[in-house]
Each structure stands twice: as structure tokens, then as C-alpha cells.
Amino acid sequence: MAEPEEAEESPVGAVGWVTVSIPPDGAGEVLLPVRGGSEAFAAWADVPIARNTQVMVVERISARSVLVVPFPHT
DSSP states (O other), rough: OOOHHHOOOOTOEEEEEEEEEBBBTEEEEEEEEEEEEEEEEEESSSSSSSSTTTTEEEEETTTTTEEEEEEEOO
């Protein structure tokens, strides 16, 4: 049985932007490129991350929740 396309595309590795600041003890929100568009995901992080910070997804927590880290700029 084939899985739905949504389940096949993982956001891990995606780079997006924080739209709602991520506090040290809760979730914020990030906008990520998914399936040819952009979608909002609940986002958690090990450190607080301010709004408008570029981030990268390191883990999918659930279908609509991700763990992110600040994206390293070179």
C-alpha cells in the first residue's frame, strides 16, 4: 500500500524563517518550503530563537511540528 505524498516528503534539512519567536520553554512557528509552496509548522528549539531568524529543520517531531536550529551563515 503506497503512503500519501505528504508522508513521503520530510521537512528535515529544509531552511525556513521563524514567524513566531521560539521561547526557551515552548513552541514558536516557522515557515518552510514544502511541496512547491510554503507552510507553517510548530517549531521547537534547544535555545530561544527570535522572529525573522533563518533556521534549519533537524528533526520532525510530528506531522506539523519540527525541531530547528539557527541556520549557519557562511
